[in-house]
Every structure is written in C-alpha cells, then in structure tokens.
Amino acid sequence: MSEQSSGRREDLASACCNEEHTVVFATMRPRLLGIAYRILGSRAEAEDAVQDTYLRWRAADKADVASPGAWLTTVCTRISVDLLRASYRRRVDYVGNWLPEPLHAVTENEAERQMDLASSLSTAFLLMLERLSPRERAAFLLYEIFEMSYADVAASLDMNETNCRKLVSRAKSRIGDDHRRYNPTxxxxxxxxxxxxxxxxxxxxxxxxxxxxxxxxxxxxxxxxxxxxxxxxxxxxxxxxxxxxxxxxxxxxxxxxxxxxxxxxxxxxxxxxxxxxxxxxxxxxxxxxxxxxxxxxxxxxxxxxxxxx
Missing domain, CATH: 3.10.450.50 (Nuclear Transport Factor 2; Chain: A,)
Incomplete structure (x- = not known):
C-alpha cells in the first residue's frame, strides 16, 4: 500500500470519526440546552454554555470518554453553574425587577414527561429556583426534572453521593411546597x-x-x-x-x-x-x-x- 493511499484512508477514518462525534453532540444538544436554560434562566447564556461544551467535546480525547451523554451533561452543567455564579454578581446592579429571558420553545419528549418538562420551563418555576445556590439549583434540576440518579448527579457536580443527597434535600427544603406546578386545562x-x-x-x-x-x-x-x-x-x-x-x-x-x-x-x-x-x-x-x-x-x-x- 502506498504512503499516499494510507494517508487518504487515515483522513477518511478521521473524518468519519469526527462526523460521528458531531452527530452524538447534535443528538444531545436539546437536552443540554434544556439543562443550561433551567440553570441560568437565560437563553443567550444557555446557548453560550452549550457552545462551550461543544468546543470542549471537539477537543476531548474520545478514547477516555466512557459515556458521551454523561460526559456532555457533566461539562455543560459545570459550565452553567460557573456562568450562574457570574450572573448573580451582575444582577446586583440590575435595574428594576429581574425576570428570566422568555423562551419561545417546544419540548420534545415522550408523552408522559411532556407536561412536567414544560412546566419546569415556566417563569414561576425559574423564579422559584432563584432561592437556591448555583449548585443546589443544578442538583435539584438534574435529580428532580431530568431524573438522573444521585450517583450521576454527584459525578456531574464533582462531589460524593452523600453530600449530593444533602444538597438536593436542602434545595427541596428551601423551595418547600412551591415546587408544585399547576397546569390548568x-x-x-x-x-x-x-x-x-x-x-x-x-x-x-x-x-x-x-x-x-x-x-x-x-x-x-x-x-x-x-x-x-x-x-x-x-x-x-x-x-x-x-x-x-x-x-x-x-x-x-x-x-x-x-x-x-x-x-x-x-x-x-x-x-x-x-x-x-x-x-x-x-x-x-x-x-x-x-x-x-x-x-x-x-x-x-x-x-x-x-x-x-
């Protein structure tokens, strides 16, 4: 086999691999955007978090990634939490009442989850989350809304499972009964x-x-x-x-x-x-x-x- 032919095959294999990783990210993108928006309350900042996640995904050594979905969720969550901390500092100087950025959105998921996912996008729900610290907010959303296990939530937030359970419990306590979301007909x-x-x-x-x-x-x-x-x-x-x-x-x-x-x-x-x-x-x-x-x-x-x- 010629050196030139071998090089073309390597280039083709690399292109196919990159295309596969791009498809993986594209499949996960709606979920990542949903997580980031609920954490941040801002579509613009959520888009930034997802874009940053994509750039890190492109640069990552995929051989070290056991679960692409878990890897992308973890990276996007951590980026969003960091952005939220910075956002809270900026809101000190915000003029008047702060409300989440409105999202003209459609949710795509199985029928039994549609209503719960949609209601967790509501302005009232996002404002309720403002009572929580960034890590409490992320943990509560990942566990309660996206139904991740405590072990997976803990991994996403780089903490042990025991402390993660305490974090979610504290978030629920701070929210109280207000986490109930009413959906009229x-x-x-x-x-x-x-x-x-x-x-x-x-x-x-x-x-x-x-x-x-x-x-x-x-x-x-x-x-x-x-x-x-x-x-x-x-x-x-x-x-x-x-x-x-x-x-x-x-x-x-x-x-x-x-x-x-x-x-x-x-x-x-x-x-x-x-x-x-x-x-x-x-x-x-x-x-x-x-x-x-x-x-x-x-x-x-x-x-x-x-x-x-």
Missing part, C-alpha cells in the same frame, strides 16, 4: 388569553376579573432599557393597570398567542417586532396568580422557536 388558558387581550383592547375588566386570584401579582422587567413598572402590583391594582394603562399604551400593538416557556403566552408585537412577552402562573383552582411581563429588549432579541428537552 388548555381551555382555561385559552379563556385567560382571550380575556386578557379583550381587556387590553377594550378596557373592560369583567371577563378578566373572573379569572384572576384575589392576590394576583404583576411583575414587569424592563432592565432599565424601557420605561416600565419597578414595583410589583398586587390585587385590584393589577386589573386597574391592565384596563386603564395597558389598554392605552398598547393600543397600537398586536398581541399574538404563542407557546412561551412551556405554555401559552402572549408576544407583544410592534410592526412584527417583539417588544414584550407575557407569561402567566396559576393556582390549583385555575386562577391566575402571576402575570410576568418582559419588556427588556435585550431579553427579546433571541425570541425564536427553540427545541429543548
């Missing part, structure tokens, strides 16, 4: 979205009033980039704000119903450009407990359809 959510749109268009409160909890809250995030509420409105003030103020300020905008953070929400459009995203949280009776409004343009620039697990 699709019909109920559609009724709420129609009533909210009608209240904004007409200024009439009655249809919407019947769907709001007595202590409903409205939280808006402008990030100091646009004028919005810095305080959180509660109770009757929420309804008055929607019918008296938003009905005037948003009169020229279009409200489009889209899946946002795992459930139907609204995207505020100005000449087809997203200028706001609204998501909702519900109680066990199907009443709206929270309205979350993201108006920070930096958090809307990446608002597009993304597949996550």
């Amino acid at each position: 699709v019909e109920r959510q559609e009724e709420l979205l129609a009533a909210f749109q009608a209240a904004v268009r007409t200024g009439h409160p009655t249809p919407l009033a019947h769907l709001l909890a007595r202590d409903v809250r409205l939280t808006a995030d402008g990030g100091g980039k646009v004028v919005t509420l810095n305080e959180i409105l509660i109770g009757q003030d929420v309804l008055s704000f929607v019918t008296d103020n938003l009905s005037q300020w948003w009169s020229s905008y279009e409200l489009a119903v889209e899946d946002i953070n795992g459930s139907p929400g609204l995207i505020l459009l100005d000449a087809g450009k997203p200028v706001g995203a609204l998501t909702f949280a519900y109680n066990a009776d199907g009443e709206v407990t929270d309205i979350f409004v993201v108006r920070n343009p930096e958090k809307l620039s990446n608002l597009s359809l993304t597949k996550v697990h």
Whole structure:
C-alpha cells in the first residue's frame, strides 16, 4: 500500500470519526440546552454554555470518554453553574425587577414527561429556583426534572453521593411546597388569553376579573432599557393597570398567542417586532396568580422557536 493511499484512508477514518462525534453532540444538544436554560434562566447564556461544551467535546480525547451523554451533561452543567455564579454578581446592579429571558420553545419528549418538562420551563418555576445556590439549583434540576440518579448527579457536580443527597434535600427544603406546578386545562388558558387581550383592547375588566386570584401579582422587567413598572402590583391594582394603562399604551400593538416557556403566552408585537412577552402562573383552582411581563429588549432579541428537552 502506498504512503499516499494510507494517508487518504487515515483522513477518511478521521473524518468519519469526527462526523460521528458531531452527530452524538447534535443528538444531545436539546437536552443540554434544556439543562443550561433551567440553570441560568437565560437563553443567550444557555446557548453560550452549550457552545462551550461543544468546543470542549471537539477537543476531548474520545478514547477516555466512557459515556458521551454523561460526559456532555457533566461539562455543560459545570459550565452553567460557573456562568450562574457570574450572573448573580451582575444582577446586583440590575435595574428594576429581574425576570428570566422568555423562551419561545417546544419540548420534545415522550408523552408522559411532556407536561412536567414544560412546566419546569415556566417563569414561576425559574423564579422559584432563584432561592437556591448555583449548585443546589443544578442538583435539584438534574435529580428532580431530568431524573438522573444521585450517583450521576454527584459525578456531574464533582462531589460524593452523600453530600449530593444533602444538597438536593436542602434545595427541596428551601423551595418547600412551591415546587408544585399547576397546569390548568388548555381551555382555561385559552379563556385567560382571550380575556386578557379583550381587556387590553377594550378596557373592560369583567371577563378578566373572573379569572384572576384575589392576590394576583404583576411583575414587569424592563432592565432599565424601557420605561416600565419597578414595583410589583398586587390585587385590584393589577386589573386597574391592565384596563386603564395597558389598554392605552398598547393600543397600537398586536398581541399574538404563542407557546412561551412551556405554555401559552402572549408576544407583544410592534410592526412584527417583539417588544414584550407575557407569561402567566396559576393556582390549583385555575386562577391566575402571576402575570410576568418582559419588556427588556435585550431579553427579546433571541425570541425564536427553540427545541429543548
């Protein structure tokens, strides 16, 4: 065999190997993005974490990787935890209320897991996770949402299994009963979205009033980039704000119903450009407990359809 021919075969083998590793990563990418987004609450930072994971995967000696899925999950988790620590420091100077970056997402998984995965993308759930330290947050998500074993979670966080169990237990204790996520029927959510749109268009409160909890809250995030509420409105003030103020300020905008953070929400459009995203949280009776409004343009620039697990 000639040296040239041998070289071509080696190049072909290397190309095939690289293609195989690329396919492995592509298969895992939705799951990695799902983990990173839930840890970080930011699609942009989650994309950065996944991209960094890919670069490390390309450079890794695959002969030392026993399980590509476990390796990629571990690397992505650790990168996300480091990014979250840095993000927490930046939020000290954040102007107004901080809300997670809205994700126009579709989840892809088996039917019995679809609802649980979708609800763990909700704004209310991500805000609940803000009570946890970065490592607590990662451990809780990997164990509770992605159903990894304690041994695998411990390996991902570079700790022993006993301490990992304590970490998850402490996370559950800090969250309390708030980890329960209520998902009203699709019909109920559609009724709420129609009533909210009608209240904004007409200024009439009655249809919407019947769907709001007595202590409903409205939280808006402008990030100091646009004028919005810095305080959180509660109770009757929420309804008055929607019918008296938003009905005037948003009169020229279009409200489009889209899946946002795992459930139907609204995207505020100005000449087809997203200028706001609204998501909702519900109680066990199907009443709206929270309205979350993201108006920070930096958090809307990446608002597009993304597949996550």
